[in-house]
Amino acid sequence: MKTDNLNGRPKVVIVGGGFGGLYAAKGLANKGVSVTLVDRKNHHTFQPLLYQVATSVLSPGEIATPLRHVLFKAKNVEVILGEVTSLDTKTRKVLLDGGGELEFDYLVVAAGARHSYFGHDEWERDAPGLKTVEDATEIRRRILQAFEAAEREAHLTGAYPPLHFAIIGGGPTGVELAGAIADIARRAMSQDFRLIDPTRARISIFEGSPRVLGMYTERLSDSAKRQLEELGVEVNTASRVTAVEQGRIKVGEEWIPTTVTLWATGVAASPLGRMLSAETDRAGRVPVQPDLSIRDDKNVFVIGDMALLTDASGKPVPGLAAAAQQEGRATAANILRDVRGAARVPFSYWDKGSMATIGRNRAVAQVGRLGFSGYVARMMWAFVHVALLGGGRSRLMVLREWLWARYTRERSARLITGNTYGR
Numbered sequence: 001m002k003t004d005n006l007n008g009r010p011k012v013v014i015v016g017g018g019f020g021g022l023y024a025a026k027g028l029a030n031k032g033v034s035v036t037l038v039d040r041k042n043h044h045t046f047q048p049l050l051y052q053v054a055t056s057v058l059s060p061g062e063i064a065t066p067l068r069h070v071l072f073k074a075k076n077v078e079v080i081l082g083e084v085t086s087l088d089t090k091t092r093k094v095l096l097d098g099g100g101e102l103e104f105d106y107l108v109v110a111a112g113a114r115h116s117y118f119g120h121d122e123w124e125r126d127a128p129g130l131k132t133v134e135d136a137t138e139i140r141r142r143i144l145q146a147f148e149a150a151e152r153e154a155h156l157t158g159a160y161p162p163l164h165f166a167i168i169g170g171g172p173t174g175v176e177l178a179g180a181i182a183d184i185a186r187r188a189m190s191q192d193f194r195l196i197d198p199t200r201a202r203i204s205i206f207e208g209s210p211r212v213l214g215m216y217t218e219r220l221s222d223s224a225k226r227q228l229e230e231l232g233v234e235v236n237t238a239s240r241v242t243a244v245e246q247g248r249i250k251v252g253e254e255w256i257p258t259t260v261t262l263w264a265t266g267v268a269a270s271p272l273g274r275m276l277s278a279e280t281d282r283a284g285r286v287p288v289q290p291d292l293s294i295r296d297d298k299n300v301f302v303i304g305d306m307a308l309l310t311d312a313s314g315k316p317v318p319g320l321a322a323a324a325q326q327e328g329r330a331t332a333a334n335i336l337r338d339v340r341g342a343a344r345v346p347f348s349y350w351d352k353g354s355m356a357t358i359g360r361n362r363a364v365a366q367v368g369r370l371g372f373s374g375y376v377a378r379m380m381w382a383f384v385h386v387a388l389l390g391g392g393r394s395r396l397m398v399l400r401e402w403l404w405a406r407y408t409r410e411r412s413a414r415l416i417t418g419n420t421y422g423r
């Protein structure tokens, strides 16, 4: 065992400071192990609120917290900023970009997932997806820039082309983005411009399958569609996008002009998964044992969006923040059981439900067999997600901004940053 020099404690390396990795580190804080958490970002991102940064409700600082700060009281946890390029389970080493390696006795891999462009990575430039704070501020820039460009055109020429925000994918992210864009266009920005009328902007979802939110019951999918349409969002189902270019998308055989195109479909787990298992699924997720370790190595755990598992009761565990959090805690507890010489306990998932917001006041929520829509579902979403927020300052900051945005038209985060003119 590669014990740490000072105290002879087992070494744990955690890859990724997202929901899974961070909660594994918290579970091991100030315990009898030496922990190194490595992430290519210096912050933990609260992804469920990214769409609110992308649509100017919240600022990046309200949904991202420096990892070093979150873990500052955990004296046995070292945070390292770096990109993990390779995992070697034989030599027990994690390799970092630019050289450097970390030795481990236990490895927890929680590097998450990104969107998949189904073999068309070149579409990303014209249809960015939403995964990181940088993605959110880029999307915010494109949305705000589109309104500004239209006003400028109207001022200079007396006319401006129709605004069309097209969202590819009708899963939770697509539905949330479409609802939030409708909310800015129809409400928050409705009186900001002199010449253009933001309320007339076209906002549409293009979903390849027959319904939006296909993982929910049919009744909730229908309710989501209805709620989107009430906000003025055009919902196109059975509409597969076959090409993306600057300023247009191809749906079936038809080219449709767009002002801003956003990508909200497809999941690809971190490529690190394929270094651990030859049995990954099509999305690159690694099958794990009931204790979340991989089949060939009981000291290597894969958790969160990278893991493919059914829980102790046989239910598939979804790619949700709450699941990753629970897996992080369960992994930490099993490592500590090993250290004490106790038997490991299989992971059991506590399903807090799946939810998607639709604008400011609406949502759909599925909790077990129960389905909720509208304002009740929106309150349930707020309750579950505020509980997921780290606590303390960030919870208060988010609540304050939500209340402010709710009772005023103001969006304190409505700034265009980065390159204002170019793409």
Ligand SMILES: Cc1cc2nc3c(=O)[nH]c(=O)nc-3n(C[C@H](O)[C@H](O)[C@H](O)COP(=O)(O)OP(=O)(O)OC[C@H]3O[C@@H](n4cnc5c(N)ncnc54)[C@H](O)[C@@H]3O)c2cc1C
Binding pocket: 015, 016, 017, 018, 019, 020, 021, 038, 039, 040, 041, 043, 044, 045, 046, 047, 048, 049, 050, 051, 082, 083, 084, 085, 110, 111, 112, 113, 130, 131, 173, 270, 272, 303, 304, 305, 306, 319, 320, 321, 322, 323, 324, 355
């Ligand atoms: C837009 C959006 C909205 C969502 N909404 C909800 C919601 O409303 N409710 C909900 O429950 N879930 C939601 N989710 C899903 C939820 O955020 C994920 O299930 C959860 O974040 C998974 O946690 P994770 O630890 O597996 O990965 P992540 O939280 O993605 O963390 C992965 C970490 O690994 C780091 N990393 C990746 N590769 C490397 C590398 N090679 N080297 C070093 N570091 C690396 C990343 O920087 C990141 O910090 C949403 C996701 C998105 C993208």
